[in-house]
Amino acid sequence: MEFIRPEDYLPRKSHISDLNRYGIALIGCGSIANTAHLPAYRKYGLHIAACCDVSEEAARTTAEKFGIPRWTTDVNELLQMEEVAVIDMAIHPAPRLEVLRSISQAPRPVLCQKPLAMDIKHAQLLGEEARRLGIVLGVNQQARWAPAHRALKLAIEQGLIGEIYSIHHYMRSFQDQAGWWWTKMKNFNIVDHGVHYVDLCRYFNPYPEDWSRVHCTTAQLREQNAIDPLIYSANVEFGPKGGRHPFMASLHFNNIAKANRSHSNTWWVDGTEGSLWCTQDTLYMAINKHKNVIHEMKLKGSWFPDAFAGSMLAFITALDQGQEPPVTIEDNLQTIAMTTAMVASSEEGRVVERTEIWSGGERG
Numbered sequence: 029m030e031f032i033r034p035e036d037y038l039p040r041k042s043h044i045s046d047l048n049r050y051g052i053a054l055i056g057c058g059s060i061a062n063t064a065h066l067p068a069y070r071k072y073g074l075h076i077a078a079c080c081d082v083s084e085e086a087a088r089t090t091a092e093k094f095g096i097p098r099w100t101t102d103v104n105e106l107l108q109m110e111e112v113a114v115i116d117m118a119i120h121p122a123p124r125l126e127v128l129r130s131i132s133q134a135p136r137p138v139l140c141q142k143p144l145a146m147d148i149k150h151a152q153l154l155g156e157e158a159r160r161l162g163i164v165l166g167v168n169q170q171a172r173w174a175p176a177h178r179a180l181k182l183a184i185e186q187g188l189i190g191e192i193y194s195i196h197h198y199m200r201s202f203q204d205q206a207g208w209w210w211t212k213m214k215n216f217n218i219v220d221h222g223v224h225y226v227d228l229c230r231y232f233n234p235y236p237e238d239w240s241r242v243h244c245t246t247a248q249l250r251e252q253n254a255i256d257p258l259i260y261s262a263n264v265e266f267g268p269k270g271g272r273h274p275f276m277a278s279l280h281f282n283n284i285a286k287a288n289r290s291h292s293n294t295w296w297v298d299g300t301e302g303s304l305w306c307t308q309d310t311l312y313m314a315i316n317k318h319k320n321v322i323h324e325m326k327l328k329g330s331w332f333p334d335a336f337a338g339s340m341l342a343f344i345t346a347l348d349q350g351q352e353p354p355v356t357i358e359d360n361l362q363t364i365a366m367t368t369a370m371v372a373s374s375e376e377g378r379v380v381e382r383t384e385i386w387s388g389g390e391r392g
């Protein structure tokens with residue numbers, strides 16, 4: 029039973045009339061740009077016009093490696109290039125405000141690496157400043173375009189498993205390597221890496237109500253390199269208090285599991301008519317009425333790098349059609365509100381309401 033096809037879940041460029049009109053300028057030629065953004069754009073034939081980094085060596089070697097026609101260490105020089113139609117911002121949150129202000133001299137739409145910032149106050153500031161400066165700003169929550177996550181989302185939308193009542197995520201990996209920026213970052217596992225799964229939990233939610241409250245617990249090993257916990261468990265409630273809303277989610281992320289053969293990244297979605305679950309390369313479905321049958325579909329593509337083309341293509345498609353970015357500032361603020369609440373919940377040992385953190389509307 030083929031309930032989802034590759035053309036449904038893989039990145040598509042057929043919606044864009046002339047892709048060459050959308051020259052991309054990359055700001056930040058670091059690790060993720062070189063290992064995911066640029067390989068993805070090359071694979072899907074996107075036009076990379078220029079790249080920029082404060083480090084001359086990073087800008088030059090990246091340009092050479094990917095055959096990018098122009099490179100610079102100066103954002104202002106980038107903005108003078110007529111062929112630059114879109115900015116791909118792949119730098120850490122700290123310099124983003126200053127870079128946005130430079131971009132306002134000759135505004136271009138900006139797709140910014142996820143999340144907009146590591147806490148709600150900083151994210152709000154960046155969002156408000158982008159609006160004030162007249163910059164179209166979208167957020168690159170590219171995990172939404174990972175083949176497994178797109179396929180799962182489409183299967184949910186097809187209604188094959190009835191009314192969804194539960195989403196559960198279980199992630200096991202290892203990122204306790206000494207010396208890397210993430211082991212030195214405050215609450216990294218929740219606010220920087222975990223934010224993918226928090227955002228996906230909101231993305232898969234089929235109801236109009238956004239998340240309402242969260243209870244998160246963490247643990248910190250006696251001997252670990254990271255300055256903060258690398259394991260969390262979060263129970264997310266939707267709708268009013270009282271436990272009678274028809275949908276709930278739970279998220280568990282153990283990022284300090286040394287035995288790599290035990291690693292996995294799995295979602296389970298339960299509905300009144302059946303269940304869907306996926307790893308990163310396979311989507312499964314079991315329907316109540318088809319007893320003892322599991323429908324199993326091997327998926328094409330992978331998160332790294334395909335999803336990075338998916339998010340950029342969706343951003344360009346929205347620009348082409350005069351629509352809002354696929355992940356707006358408001359949408360991302362709801363996700364960051366949840367990671368901010370998870371940190372507060374684990375540190376203070378209590379349930380944290382969304383409204384304590386963020387007073388924005390229902391769905392972003």
Ligand SMILES: NC(=O)C1=CN([C@@H]2O[C@H](COP(=O)(O)OP(=O)(O)OC[C@H]3O[C@@H](n4cnc5c(N)ncnc54)[C@H](OP(=O)(O)O)[C@@H]3O)[C@@H](O)[C@H]2O)C=CC1
Nearest residue numbers: 056057058059060061081082083086118119120121123141
């Ligand atoms: N799946 C995903 O979506 C992933 C997302 N990320 C996100 O991407 C961002 C970047 O991560 P990563 O690539 O690992 O980081 P890196 O530190 O490897 O790269 C960032 C690069 O940007 C440069 N830079 C800093 N400030 C500026 C500026 N003002 N203008 C131009 N270049 C600048 C840095 O130079 P210098 O080092 O000299 O400061 C560095 O070369 C982070 O926010 C991270 O959370 C990262 C990994 C995966």
Ligand SMILES: O=C1CO[C@H](CO)[C@@H](O)[C@@H]1O
Nearest residue numbers: 142203210220221222224
């Ligand atoms: O997916 C991810 C993996 O970890 C990175 C840090 O190394 C995160 O920044 C990132 O979002």
